Amino acid sequence: MPYSEHLNNLVALTKEARKLIIDMAASETGCHIGGSLSVIDLLIGVYSKYVKDENTTIVLSKGHTAAALYATLYLYDLIEDNPAESYGQKGSLFTGHPNHKLPHIPFSTGSLGHGIPYAAGWALGQKVKNQDGLGIVLGGDGELQEGLCWETAQIIQAKSISNFVYIVDCNGGQNDGYVSDISPIHNLRQRFESFGFQVEEIDGHNMEHILAALELSHEKPLALLATTIKGKGVEAIEGNPDAHYAKIPERVASKWKRSLV
């Protein structure tokens, strides 16, 4: 398939994923829509490259954006059921944070920070086995307030776990407001560089940038700092940290889905 066609297909897939996320926000429980819409392009891009690589694990460490993960797994045919039909309901495994009882979710995340060491452990295992697999983790910028992220970065550097990719969804928001107001993460590039990472900054909504970043060869662990917009794609909530979690009426969901570019 020509690259341009592949790219267009992925962009189309992100639109379908956004519709599913909006549907989950219109469920009885609502969902973490803001972060789900900021991370979805990154998830679709990562899965497009590694979906069939059994030696690579992909972990969504910012687990509150489970809606984005469920949408991605569904659109790549890795789970059978449409998550929007039972999200959050009694008896449904589509819980508000990723559930390892579902296929292709190796680790239940949601308590922030834990996905990073899990993926690092997987990557370390590939090294011991002399395999080429990667540990890929998608985390948040707010999540970096957790000490466990940096405890793990210390180990990644100390044990030269270079087959590790840490994608940070830098949407600038967290539950109670802006990251910059609550506990800013200063000098993020320099921080990762000081832990021995190769650092690249990308537009987290530009699929071409995302795919290119995933092709980068790296002898060190790779940190991709992805600038994103909370609520991306839905003009009414874009950039608003109050959109961290939302429960919306069906008519609003229909309007938002129609307005997606």
Place this chain on the structure above:
Amino acid sequence: MSKSGRDSYRDELTKLAFSNEQIICIEADLGGKNHPFEQSHPDRFFNLGIAELASIDIAAGLAEAGFVPFFSSFASFAAVRAAESIKLAMGYMEKNIKIVAAYGGVSGGWFGTTHHCLEDIAIIQSFQNIRIACPHGELETRRVIREAAESKEPYYIRLARNAVYDSLDRAEESSCKDILIEGKVHTNAKLCLISIGEEATELCKTIVQENDSVVHAHLCYVDIISLKSYIGDLKQLSDTILVVEEHRATGSSASNLALLMPECKVYSHDCGEKWPMYGGTHKDVLDYLGFGLEPLQQQIHLIGGTDGF
């Protein structure tokens, strides 16, 4: 000469790893110096430094990749500091991780309260799905390590510091999940002492030598599934039970057995409610907490009443 539990662990794991290439040994800066595993299997030995939470989650990733990671630290830093990682990775997700926790109870003696752990069994027990073993002496420790390596279940293995104990006489074919019984009476005894852990087992060995009417049941595994499996045999031994355990009463094996055996009288000889704030030897700290031979003898006397045992 016998080895301590910690040395037995290091030696046994190193031996096992020659035939089991899936075993990985993880330390957190509290046992890695001149570790025999590192000398024999350097590519599978990782001292991850002072990072207990991350170590457990990294072990989860290794387990998912097909390895059998053994993580060792002190009980306080494993069970308490890394509790959330254990809850999620080992309890909820049942990753095949083995924790070997030294310095259980107050075996750290003069190291002080930060290094003591009288709450670990309660914490781990509450997470469900995790096997809990408190082996006594070299032979039982080695056997528990072998059983853990063969099992796909997550394990929490509680050891003490560096003290050496004479191993109990456990039959070669016996599993550590079997009750080990000492004493002249083996059914309908007036009192059954249950020992859990090294010091407790030493106390019970002494009591049973002094008192013909008491039977001693040593339990190595104390997770809820194991405790349930013992009930029938324990009832045969006696309807009056005194559990001796270097732990708080809260969440102790005595409290669990009391719930599992409501028709029996279940008593506890434990470390009480005080904080172990003073220095001294392991025994000195236990004395301060009211855990030892003399208070145990007094408690047995009180339980026996005027008729005694």
